[in-house]
Amino acid sequence: MTSKTTSYSKIVIDGLWKNNPALVQILGLCPLLAVTSTVVNGLGLGLATMLTLILSNVIVSLIRHHVSPEVRIPVFVLVIASVVTAVELAMNAFFFDLYKILGIFIPLIVTNCAIIARAESFASKNPVGPAFVDGLTMGLGFTLVLAALGALREVVGQGTLLAQAHLMFGDAARWMTITVFDEYGGYLLAILPPGAFIGLGLLIALKNVIDTRIGRREAKVKLGAAAQPAVAAQ
Amino acid sequence: MELRTPSSPHNHTHGTVTTVMLRVLYALLPGIAAYVYFFGWGVVITISFAIGVALISEAAMLLIRGRPLWPFLSDGSAIVTAVLLALSLPPLSPWWITLLGVSFSIVIAKHLYGGLGYNPFNPAMVGYAMLLISFPREMTMWFPPQMLTENPLTVLEIISVIFVGTSPNGMELDALTMATPLDTLKTQLNLEKNVADIVAGNPLFGTLGGLGWEWVNAGFFAGGIWLIYKRVISWHIPVALMASMFVAASVFYLISPDTYASPFFHLFSGATMLGAFFIATDPVTAATTPMGRLLYGAGIGLLTYTIRTWGGYPDAIAFSVLLMNMVVPTIDYYTQPRVFGHRRN
Numbered sequence: 001m002t003s004k005t006t007s008y009s010k011i012v013i014d015g016l017w018k019n020n021p022a023l024v025q026i027l028g029l030c031p032l033l034a035v036t037s038t039v040v041n042g043l044g045l046g047l048a049t050m051l052t053l054i055l056s057n058v059i060v061s062l063i064r065h066h067v068s069p070e071v072r073i074p075v076f077v078l079v080i081a082s083v084v085t086a087v088e089l090a091m092n093a094f095f096f097d098l099y100k101i102l103g104i105f106i107p108l109i110v111t112n113c114a115i116i117a118r119a120e121s122f123a124s125k126n127p128v129g130p131a132f133v134d135g136l137t138m139g140l141g142f143t144l145v146l147a148a149l150g151a152l153r154e155v156v157g158q159g160t161l162l163a164q165a166h167l168m169f170g171d172a173a174r175w176m177t178i179t180v181f182d183e184y185g186g187y188l189l190a191i192l193p194p195g196a197f198i199g200l201g202l203l204i205a206l207k208n209v210i211d212t213r214i215g216r217r218e219a220k221v222k223l224g225a226a227a228q229p230a231v232a233a234q
Numbered sequence: 235m236e237l238r239t240p241s242s243p244h245n246h247t248h249g250t251v252t253t254v255m256l257r258v259l260y261a262l263l264p265g266i267a268a269y270v271y272f273f274g275w276g277v278v279i280t281i282s283f284a285i286g287v288a289l290i291s292e293a294a295m296l297l298i299r300g301r302p303l304w305p306f307l308s309d310g311s312a313i314v315t316a317v318l319l320a321l322s323l324p325p326l327s328p329w330w331i332t333l334l335g336v337s338f339s340i341v342i343a344k345h346l347y348g349g350l351g352y353n354p355f356n357p358a359m360v361g362y363a364m365l366l367i368s369f370p371r372e373m374t375m376w377f378p379p380q381m382l383t384e385n386p387l388t389v390l391e392i393i394s395v396i397f398v399g400t401s402p403n404g405m406e407l408d409a410l411t412m413a414t415p416l417d418t419l420k421t422q423l424n425l426e427k428n429v430a431d432i433v434a435g436n437p438l439f440g441t442l443g444g445l446g447w448e449w450v451n452a453g454f455f456a457g458g459i460w461l462i463y464k465r466v467i468s469w470h471i472p473v474a475l476m477a478s479m480f481v482a483a484s485v486f487y488l489i490s491p492d493t494y495a496s497p498f499f500h501l502f503s504g505a506t507m508l509g510a511f512f513i514a515t516d517p518v519t520a521a522t523t524p525m526g527r528l529l530y531g532a533g534i535g536l537l538t539y540t541i542r543t544w545g546g547y548p549d550a551i552a553f554s555v556l557l558m559n560m561v562v563p564t565i566d567y568y569t570q571p572r573v574f575g576h577r578r579n
Binding site for chain 2: 188189192194
């Protein structure tokens, strides 16, 4: 992967869909499964991870010519750790309640393999621009999956959507909480870890189904395009 | 006169999946009859509803997966799953419990793993474990045998309880429930009472196990023996399961009869017989070699006794079966019988 052949649109498609860190690379499973019991928790951790990814990608890309290959991994780890520390302190300052709920999983962003994987396989080989976009879209892809899984588990598990939205968007956002089912008894399995595994499995299956459908349609179009000149020649 | 020599193997087929499943269903009848006698018609209604849900989920999944409908629907495997799960549920479970459990069994535990023959975990027990974890309140609403209630519910009242939630005279479900014998034993033992006192003063307990439960278990035992006689199942798993449970229970019972229930109580309470003959012997998820089956059955018996005695749940057939399902590939790998003509190792 060299910078010349990497177009921005390819980076965007890779991050959001084709090479989605959660659905295709299956990276960062620990936070993905642990904090996605509600949309707000998933979104909170997703955004924190995205911020970390952007900052670490940009920094790694900036210093890529000054770090010798032998020491690059420890350097990347130090960069990521510093960024995570900064993000953690920022969340502690501005989103204190959410910070308390997410707890250990914010400092644990440092161990999210998706971040070091992007630093190593992309940012260290590309200029700042693509590295920034890569961090943004990879982080966004991860966040979307976290939020989708959070929504799935929240609706099935406790019958609401965006519960405790005020933790993230301030007190003005209390109206955002949607009660999907009234007097819902709750479905404990969806909130518990097995629900996270089953939910992620279903999301991955859904993506595979969509990809197969697209693949089939493209094959048909290609066949049609190949057949047309032949028909015309006759 | 013509003397024909057919080619090998000189062995007649023992029947199709359909005949096997039908025989399993016949063998369940004595146990179900005892169940109805002691606990009322609720179980029959739950079973019928579960069968309906199972067939609909099975058909839906077959359609989605583009498989032929009739051969798979008529093989009876979905019906057996539904009946086994329905028998594990409390007899007056609300309809949505049955709906969620059975559809989870068929859709998630069976078809998402590839359908009949590919599922590593016993579908009925996956559904049961899911329900027990998700709905602890509904799943522990057991009822005492009819003899112990003042006026047993009529069939119409039972239907109303299951599908609407309250019986016609406005009685809440909670008012009818009572702890099962296994449950009572566990909570009372935690209060540091001794077994003899708990059993003596309580009408819930019978001669061997719980009142009613011992006959339900005896019914399943009889049906299981018939299955072995018909060679639908082999003797290894049930015998190993009961033997290991009996031995473990005997050891602790001999050490301290005050704090541990008798081995017969364990054999004739809860789901022991249903588990030993019908659930653990599922041909898809159980071990397949003779030695492996002995290990598999013994593992389930030991785990059930362990969880019943020291664990958090009063009965544990479902969890034990699922845990042993997990080690089946390892067991089968290490217990391959010697191929004829080959040396040992």
